[in-house]
Amino acid sequence: MSYEIGWDALHLRWTPRVARTEYNDNWEIVRHFTGKDPRSHPEARAEFNDAVHLDFLWCTDDGPTEWGAVGRVPDMGHAAYVEDASDYRLPRPSPFADPLDVFAFDAVAECGVPPAERLVSYYEHWYAGAQQGVDRVVPGGRYKTLISGAIQAFGWEMLLAAAGEDPMRFGEQVLGSFFELSLRHYRAWARTSIQVFMCHDDMVWTQGPFMNPEFYRQYIFPRYRQLLAPLREAGKRILFTSDGTYDMFLAELAEAGVDGFCFEPTNDLARLVRDYGTSHALIGGADCRTLTFGATQDIERELTQVFATAADYLVLLR
DSSP states (O other): OHHHHHHHHTTTTTOOOOEEEEEEOOOOHHHHHHHSSTTTTTTHHHHHHTTTOSSEEEOOOSSOOEEEEEHHOOOOOBBOOOOOOTTOOOOOOOSOOOOOHHTTTHHEEEEOOOOOHHHHHHHHHHHHHHTOOOBBBBEEEEOSSSSSHHHHHHHHHHHHHHHHOOOHHHHIIIHHHHHHHHHHHHHHHSSOOSSSSEOOOOOEEEEEEOOHHHHHHIIIHHHHHHHHHHHHHHTTTEEEOOSSGGGGGGGHHHHTTOOOEEEEESHHHHHHHHHHHTSSSEEESSHHHHHSOOOOHHHHHHHHHHHHHHHHHHHHHO
16 A cells, blocks of 8 residues: 555556555455454454555545435435345335425535534544545545435435426426535535545446436536536545446546546446546546456456556556
8 A cells, every 4th residue: 555656646647556446335355354344343444445455545525414314315225235135225215205395305405514614624634534644545525416415315216207307497406406515515625635535426327327418518517617616726636436337428527627537347448548548547447346256367357458458558657
């Protein structure tokens, strides 16, 4: 693990080895590496990060107020992910009966926003604790930016119903309220001493956009530009993450102020490398299913293909 390697990689500088990051929420693999269950040993995750030599830690924090404690949120259930399926949970009825309930929702009024100084203090304290004594890059970041906020608030079924019934009202009014909520948090993060910020928003599916692409260009990307502006003015390095396939929107994201893309293997790695390999940090490329479940030769083949795709641009950077 190395802060210097993580930092240089995010700035497209040559490093003695490929920088490493991991997004892991599986306590079984943590226990495998550390011998500890993170549910009862909080220190186990930090020990796991050291054991697998992470140079950059994928993380976000949405503030001091737990959303579900103050506002309505559905329980969409949870698939079995961990070994003993203890995380499996059936969905519960949504607190939103129909699209009209969604249109009446105001994220700021329902979820509340702590005073600006309190937010800045909270995030600064969080970052100081997360980065102190850790030889890796720890970013700040927000998870529930726009679409991810709507997913958590309404659930997929009600989100799609409202967006389909009146896209303009959903985009202007509903997403507008999530924008106003997130803007307070983005401005607070900009006033902290973080060096890197992760903008997370699950705005697409594996197949790509689930709404008309023009909807994104009208209601989402202009708001990203406004959200990211305070961070750019403060000199922060900005990364973007979304589940699914968003490579058709790379130009819009770059124009919004993103300095790097964190992406799943459904995205076109050759396109990312060709168009942004010498200007933006690229976090991803290999198929995580192969890396997790493949035999040694499968993993070697997967990584060889990734490095071959990026080879010409790595030489240019060097």
